[in-house]
Each structure stands twice: as C-alpha cells, then as structure tokens.
Amino acid sequence: MRGPTKTLVVAAVLIVGVVFGLNGCDSREPAGMAAKPVRIAFVPKVAGIPYFEAMNTGGQAAAKQLGVEWTSVGPVTVDPAAQASIVRGLVDQRVDVIAIAPNDPKAMAPVITDARAKGVHVITSDTDAPNSDRELFVNQATPDGIGRALTDALMLKMGGAGKYAIVSCGETAENLNAWIAVQRSYTATRYPRAQLVETVYAGEDKDTAAALAKDLMVKHPDLTGLVGECTTSAPGVAEAVRTQQKIGRVFTVGVGTPQAIKPYLLDGSASLSVLWNVESLGYLTAWAGKQIADGKPLDRTNKVNLELPAIKFDPTTKTVLLGDPLLITRENVDQFKY
Template identity: 65%
Template sequence: MPKVAGIPYFDAMNAGGVLAASRLGAKWITRAPATVDPAAQTAIVKQLTAEHVDVIAVAPNDPVALAPAIADARAQGVHVLTTDTDAAGSRREVFVNQTTAPRLGAALIDSLMRKTGGSGEYAIVSCGAAAENLNSWIAAEKSYAAQKYPRAKLVDTVYAGEDTTKATALAKELLSEHPRLTGMIGQCTTATPGVAQAVRDQQKIGRVFTVGTGTPQTMKPYLTDGSCSMTVLWNVESLGYLTAWTAEQLATGTALKPANNVSPELPAVRYDAATRTVLLGDPLLITPDNVDQFKY
C-alpha cells in the first residue's frame, strides 16, 4: 500500500514488486488510498487484515495513526512490513529502507550548495508533516548544513501533502516572502517538480536553484531547462522489488542475513538486525546526462 494513488514514484515501485512476485511465484496486490488522509490507509489495512493476506507492505502517511491497525494485523497473524517510510514505534516486523537519512540529506544539501556557493537563503517544500522518512531527511539536512555550510540559512519549511499544484503555489509564496532566496529543496517526488515549476513560472532560472527527490522522467524537462539542478533518488523499481522479496521472506519464515543475495541486480542487500531494517543502498544523483537511463 503506497501513500496515495496516482504518483509515478509508487507506480515504479509497483512495477518492481510485480516483477519480483512473478519470479518468486507470489501474488502481488496493490491497494492505494485516494487521499493522504491517514484514516484512508487505516481502512485499507483493516480490509487486508480481514482478507487475511500473508503480508501487508505499507508506506505510512502517519506512522502513529497507523500503528493500531498494524498491531491488530499482527495479532491476527498477518505479517506487516513498512517500505519507503517507516513506522518505527509500531509492531511492523521489517522496514525496507531506500537509503539512510544522513546519506540522502548530505547529497541534497551538497547538490544545492554547489549551485549557491555554500551560502544564501534556502527553503524546503515537503509533503506530509507526519511522514517519518521526510522528517528524518529534513533533520539530517539541517544538521549537515549547519556543520558544513554555516553561511547558508534555512528560512522556512512548508508542507504540500502529495499535491504538486499546492507545492508550486507554496514555492511561489516562499519566493515572494523571501526575496533573497537562492535555493529550494523539494522533499518528496511531488514537491520537487512543484518547486522547479515555480522557479520556471517566476522566470528565476539561474538565480534560484532547486534540487529534490523527483522521479527521473517527471524531472527531465526541469533538469533540461535548469529549473532543477539535480534530483537525488534511488532505483525505485528496485525498492519495489526488494519490498516484495522481503515480504516473501516473512511469509516463508526465512531469516534475513547480514548480507542477502536478493537478485542478480541486488546481490548484497544489507540487513541490520538491531533496527530490523533492510537497506537498498546509496542514493543516486540524477542529472541531464543520465536521466534517460531511468524509464520511470
């Protein structure tokens, strides 16, 4: 279950899950909420629990709100893992993590500061205010920037839900409220095109720089015209593949190892038993030069 339906990022995850399921002989089902309202995800978890599926893999919009439904699923013998976004305080059994917050935060800040000269004012446009992954990335960015780029100043952080149009509107408000703004970070795959679109619409390409976690083909036009300098992501299809593979391990009672040969494409995936986290790997830096390597 993704955070919301109709987003290319989660469509790409779904494609990877379908491929893994076909290789493993499993059945992959996608149920996506129509909105980012936490209650919508809770209702789907309850429905899947009632159907007694073997495993539920969910990217929580609000980890706290979803925790009771996860606990109920586990009590009824349904395995639950989180993917893309964790719910660390819940009864989830494993978290399939795309990359670590410090690595992603450093990559985003470095890519922005290369354009702004390591100084200036910048802002963040995020999605859900309760999204654990996004908040952990923001915390990592703040910490890293304070240490490495003391002349840079974060002036505001705003939240657009999973709504690109709202992200664009908020980014334009930031540009108006902070006339000395030199950079913006799109903290999620719907906010990243939103901030780039705002820079494009306000004719500030080359004066205000944006980076973020947008999907490659969505961001290609913005990378091409310079309204986005770089998108920092990971192989989203591989994240979906790893999610399905991990679900299969839970369903079959197969213990995860410190290093796991998941597939020919993922030969050494690490597992940290202390945090019960499977880690996809390092973030990818996507530029105009390599964007066409990724079809999603």
C-alpha cells in the first residue's frame, strides 16, 4: 500500500507542535516555578481506526487522573517511514515520553536509539520493538494466550480438522507475527487433523482484507476457516464470508473490536473475537509512561487503579502485562462501547 504523502507527514508533525505548544523550547522551568506536567505522545501503527481510537480514549482518561498531558499522532497508513518521521518530529519537540506501536521494529530501532540519546523516554505499547533501546513494553496479552485462544475458538467450530488461512495486517508487525507463530505450532501439536494453508497481509484495511479472504476461498475451495489477525482484518474476513454466502460453511474468528465485529457475530459470519480491554491498554500505557518519566521503579505486581489492581512486571524483558485475553461473543459484545 502507498504511504502518506510528505505533506501529510509534515502536517502530522506540525500538529504535534500545536498540541503541546512547545515550539522547540526547553521543558525545564526556572527555579521557583511549578514543573510542567509530563508530556506523553502516543504513536499508533495507523491513525483513525477504532482500535487505536479506543487506546487513545484510555490514555486521555489516564491523563486526567494522573495529571499528565497526552496526545496521539499516527500515520495515515501502515507506513514505517511515515511513523518514523512522526517520532523524529516528536523528539524535536522535546516531549517527555513517546509510546510507540511500531509497524516495523527493525526500522524503528535506530529512531528509538536517537530519541534516547536526546533525552526522550521511549516505551512501546500494543506491539514491541524487542531489539531496541526502548525502556518498557506495555503488552496487552501473551502471544501464547492470544494464539491459542484464536486457534481453540476456530477449531471448536471446525471440529478440530480441516484447512484454514490467516489474513494478517502489517507484514513486519512484531505482535501479529508472534501470534501467528503460536497458531502455526499449536495447530500442528494440538490439532494434527487441521492445517494452516496460507497467511496473507492486508495492511490495516478492511476492504483489502475482505478481497484477500475471497481470493483465499477461491484458491482453496475446501477451506473451512479464516482468521482475521487484527482489528481491521477480523471484520474483513467475516464480510467476505457474508457476501460469498458461506455462513456456516466457512467459520471466522479474529482480533476484532467489539462494535466493529458485532454485526458479524449476530449473523454468524464471525464466531468469536479474541481481544482485551483496549481502553485499559491505553490507560496502562499512559500510567507506565509517567512512571518512566518520574524515574519510579516498577514492582513485580503494581496497583494501577481499581480496575487494574495487579499489573505484572517482568524486569528481565522490561514488560508490563495487561492480562489474559477476553473472549467476545454475541452474548457479551454490548458490554464494550468501542
């Protein structure tokens, strides 16, 4: 897919300057004046999709409660170069903390190194850049937890046998690729009569995901399962099953936001969504950013708020974990408003 134009990228970076009102100035206050609040900038994989908007909502809620400033600025498509340009702009604006969901961990690593060298704290959230100088990863759930939950949900509908395919999003996304690796190995060991026949990539575009899912059903006429590996491809594969009139013959599961996947849960074109509380992930990201900026060490178990009373921290991998994945069904989907 084509990335955003140079104008769009520059505009996004300029917006950051307006939001924070920094104009490149030093963040330190003269003696005797109150310190400015910690400024946290979240850079999602892509701007404007419901998933990252929900994370932004959670971050904004945390900002009000914690007394920090929070903003979200992302590229208009899943473009690693555009995302890196936004991060560089934020470094130039002297924000305190940048929280990134990297599209390409390898491409982002030198950008993170540069940010740290210039005194800007960097954490990752939603997806990691493990071989970088990031200081912390805010993880929504373990790869094993997500990969096994997706596989078990699909196999329940497929009777533990048959062929299925995956429609993923960014080809270099660390989190998605980790989940897919679990699905592949778990299928082979737990469900030997099932086979993952192909994985394709749709970027972060529902229509592209639907088109690829249709192609997969043509290419593999005996296909009985599809996985939408991200929040745009989950409704995309279900839409393809719906329009091809294969409800009840081809089953779909995915990582879909509740209200986006709800119509498909209701008509049976999607069987289940495996997710987590996305707003809580945004809240936890803001909280973690403030801890890093304030120089506060994390405990192995941390009370963030009443809803997040026991957040685990692994000092070896420098990872905080939101918790176990949620199973979203037609019965509980309306508990979530995003």
